Amino acid sequence: MLTLAPTLELKVLDPRLHDWGLPRYQTELSAGIDLHACLDEPLTLQPQAPAVLIPSGIAVLMNDPHMVAFLLARSGLGHKKGLVLGQAVGTIDADYANQIFISAWLRNPPGSEPLTIQPGERIAQLVFLPILRPSFELVEEFGATTGRGLGGFGSTGV
Template sequence: MSLPNEIEIRVLDARLNDWGLPRYQTALAAGLDLIACLDAPLTLEPQAPAVLIPSGLALHMNAEGLCAMVLPRSGLGHKKGLVLGNGVGLIDADYTAQLYISAWNRNPAGSGSALTVQPGERIAQLVFVPVLRPALRVVEQFSAGSARGAGGFGSTGV
């Protein structure tokens, strides 16, 4: 399986040409910044339902073994409380419609910590990730035991 070195994008909002197309901010950055393509500032109240914010672009990956993930920007999440309403957005290789960013203000209700997202603001990042799709085989018992076994959720201690 060969992964592409190039992904096609469609600019759906012409303002991206002025604000800047998604790009890697440093030479070794893993994610491309996604921009809020809003017509006006959007205020997110603490603990209010998540809001879908258009990115102004669409992708055409069309590659078996590839997906993209929309992730929060670390600084906005840690310093201001702006995170993704769905944790991580998964973009399948055959999805070609506009990308949206599910934005949520995780600050405590009643804290007065409303967040305002500005048009053209970098609010999330897009990371391309290889995907393995193994065949599933139903069995009555696993062919090899594991020292780990059942438990999970803290079963190895704290």
């Protein structure tokens, strides 16, 4: 079962990270570690252009079925500059052991200013969470229900 503070294996695939800063929590209460754009030259993203995969320079092995890592946008870049992830949230499974890539997309409307990402810039964050892996029992009808039925998508009001 997942421990509250597990030790994970982290592989540095880009030696520049030793100068830029190894993945770490930026404050005592940060939820995620920041990931750097391991680019060889600046990359300019155009508004609404297709997402681009940017190497993070690291690989992490969780190797625990009760753990997952979510790749998320950094809030400041998303809010102030429009930089978000191409798939909104990236899921890193516990058995994935290859380099983590950041799918970067500039959500701003066409005609807006482009955004240039510099090599070594912190552009995303990786958050580790516990995960439940329930087993399933096939049934014809549910046993006890909440009475909510087939509602959803606003069925309880706005």
